[in-house]
Amino acid sequence: MTHSGFGWILLAFVAYGLIHSTLASLHAKAAAVRWFGPGALRWYRLFFNFQAAATFLPIMALVAVLPDGRIYAIPFPWNLASTAVQMASAIGLMTGVLQTDARHFLGLKQIFGEGLGDHPTALTVSGFYRWVRHPLYTFGLAFLWLTPVMSWNVLAFNLGATAYILVGILFEERKLIAAFGDQYATYREQTPMLIPGLKLNRKSSA
Numbered sequence: 001m002t003h004s005g006f007g008w009i010l011l012a013f014v015a016y017g018l019i020h021s022t023l024a025s026l027h028a029k030a031a032a033v034r035w036f037g038p039g040a041l042r043w044y045r046l047f048f049n050f051q052a053a054a055t056f057l058p059i060m061a062l063v064a065v066l067p068d069g070r071i072y073a074i075p076f077p078w079n080l081a082s083t084a085v086q087m088a089s090a091i092g093l094m095t096g097v098l099q100t101d102a103r104h105f106l107g108l109k110q111i112f113g114e115g116l117g118d119h120p121t122a123l124t125v126s127g128f129y130r131w132v133r134h135p136l137y138t139f140g141l142a143f144l145w146l147t148p149v150m151s152w153n154v155l156a157f158n159l160g161a162t163a164y165i166l167v168g169i170l171f172e173e174r175k176l177i178a179a180f181g182d183q184y185a186t187y188r189e190q191t192p193m194l195i196p197g198l199k200l201n202r203k204s205s206a
Contacts, residue, residue, distance in 0.1 A: 005066025006156040012059045013160030017167065019055055023048055024171070045107030059157065068153040079148035086143050092128065093139040099127035123180045125187055131196040133187070134172075137165050138194045169193065 022028055032040040074082050101122075103109040128135035144158045176184045192199045 005062060005068055005153045008066060009059065009062050009153060009156035010160050012062055013157075013164060016055055016059060017164050020052060020164075020168075021171065023051065042110050042112075043107075045104075045110050047107075049107050059160075063153045063157050066153055068151045071150045071152060071155060073150075074148040082146045082148045086146050089139040089142040089146070093136055093143070096128045096135040096139060099129065100124045123176075123183055123187065125191075129191075131191070133191050133193050134169055137169065141165065141194070 029041065029044055032044055073079070097105055101109065101124075128138075132138050141162060144161055147154060147158075173184075173188065177188075180187075
């Protein structure tokens with residue numbers, strides 16, 4: 001049995017990643033300033049979040065409409081446990097957003113000319129950020145992979161999302177080093193990336 005949806009979903013994630021990475025680049029922001037003036041930076045983050053959500057919807061639609069087949073289903077009562085952890089991860093993700101500058105994250109703060117950079121003016125190292133550097137991704141990955149029913153389309157979605165997150169972390173950490181310098185370099189050395197307690201013994205070159 002072939003599962004034609006699998007390849008299309010992965011391809012859609014590649015396209016999504018290219019669009020997302022291009023619009024997140026400094027070149028795209030510089031182009032926005034050239035075309036629309038310095039005021040464009042006040043709206044860029046909000047626009048970026050809007051397009052990220054809008055372009056993500058077609059991927060979810062592909063998962064729903066393309067031919068699919070079940071791989072496995074977690075049996076009762078373990079499916080209740082996996083669903084409970086998924087819900088806890090969703091709550092943790094929302095809490096993690098609130099532990100940062102949520103208005104900056106959403107792009108609302110920039111509209112009023114506050115904090116026009118990619119990151120808030122202060123580095124968050126408390127709350128969930130005390131245990132891992134990227135708790136939003138940790139909770140997101142837990143939510144994805146603990147789904148109680150796995151199909152080929154869901155697997156393709158999860159693989160694409162995981163690859164997107166891991167590549168995104170590399171670019172994100174470069175920006176954080178540029179924004180916070182030695183402060184982030186020290187934090188990176190002391191704090192695991194995604195899994196609490198799992199820290200690679202690698203000295204930073206930053």
